[in-house]
Amino acid sequence: MRLKSISIENFRNHRHLEFEPGQRITNIYGCNGSGKTTILEAIHYCALTRGFSGNSERDCLMFGEEMFAIRSSFESDHGGEIKVVVVFTPHKEKRILVNDQELQTFSSHIGLIPCVTFTPRELVIITGGPAERRRFMDTAICQHDRKYLSDLMQYRRVLQQRNALLASHDDPVKIEIALEVLTEQLAIHAVEIVMARERFISNFSVMLDEVYRWHPEGVQSEIVYQSSLLQAEKQLSKERMQMLFSARYRDMKKQELLRRQTLAGPHRDDLQLFLNGREIRKYASQGQQRAFLVAMKMTMHAYLHEHSEEMPVTLLDDLFSELDAKVSSFMLETLSSKGQVIITSTDKKNGKDITFFSIDEYRKTSGQVR
Ligand SMILES: Nc1ncnc2c1ncn2[C@@H]1O[C@H](COP(=O)(O)OP(=O)(O)OP(=O)(O)O)[C@@H](O)[C@H]1O
DSSP: OOHHHHEEEEEEEEEEEEEEESEEEEEESSHHHHSHHHHHHHHHHHHHSSSSSSHHHHBBBBBSSSOEEEEEEEEOOOOOOOOEEEEEEEETTTEEETTTEEEEEEGGGGTOOEEEEEEEGGGGHHHHHHHHHHHHHHHHTTTOOHHHHHHHHHHHHHHHHHHHHHHHHEEEEEEEHHHHHHHHHHHHHHHHHHHHHHHHHHHHHHHHHHHGGGTTOOOOOEEEOOOOOOOOOSSSHHHHHHHHHHHHHHHHHHHHHHSOOOOOGGOOEEEEETTTTHHHHSSSSOOOOOOOHHHHHHHHHHHHHHSSSSOOOOEEEEHHHHHHHHHHHHHHHHHHHOEEEEEEEEEEOOOEEEEEEEEHHHHHHOOOOO
């Protein structure tokens, strides 16, 4: 997949911006606060229906404006154009049109335009809480497995109902009856999610270790999936897992009623990341943690390529300020040999076959002087 062009209107600090990246590497450069990350955020909206910064649509609407619009055109690796338009107005919420057809569910778009990001704030995947690692894993699986996305959405819906029930002050008998029904439903979706995550992580971990071979010190890496509903059990059949999950929820019932929330399930799972047999969050240096994240992202690129029909579009935000020259050049070379890469930096970067886009020049020539 390749982004051919994007036009951005009233999106964060860009009143109007037109951008056409090159086939391979494109370097967007400009001073701090000029709006480089904002361009990547807009591309991410078109690929995955949301931004990567965690900001809401309302936050992205240019101060004082009533609407933002992002219009983009992608070219499939198999020919054919995909036009994506994202429009947001505060009172009408977000609308997305793909080839002039309005999406009824945003989830139907996920996977059509595979996309991998690397941003400095994503170091929290390594150093932050379990939610960050679950998001990494879910984003990867959702981009190639539609059923997983649907199971995840249904699980979240049942979880919400179950938590509301546990927190309610209804008649205890009524609660018990409704809880049994919701627990059964929760366990069904939990099994699907846990099995898909186990499959994904066992493949991903092997690929990660291979990707890591480039490392001069020859390190060994591993990722282990930790389900909050399983203990030492391995390679269970679907039926066995379903029975086990139902039993776990029965055992926890008293505690859950007391604490008024669902205490275990895919929403509480985590990943353990190991470098040379030691947990990276606790023992690795900052440089090693960054290099691990690079390896995870490169693996994600390889994984998505293997599991989808399109080469992912790669968005690298502020790569050079975060990594030493050797690692960043390696990452850039490897990824750009396998698809389109768009990077941001404060200075123009040297290198072969790079297309440059200066935000400051663009503003001057389009009359939008800062
Ligand atoms: N809703 C908004 N309306 C207008 N401007 C905004 C809005 N939200 C953020 N901004 C501004 O948009 C600008 C662009 O931010 P962005 O993160 O894209 O810059 P950047 O070029 O990546 O900066 P850096 O090099 O410091 O990372 C910032 O100056 C920010 O204050």
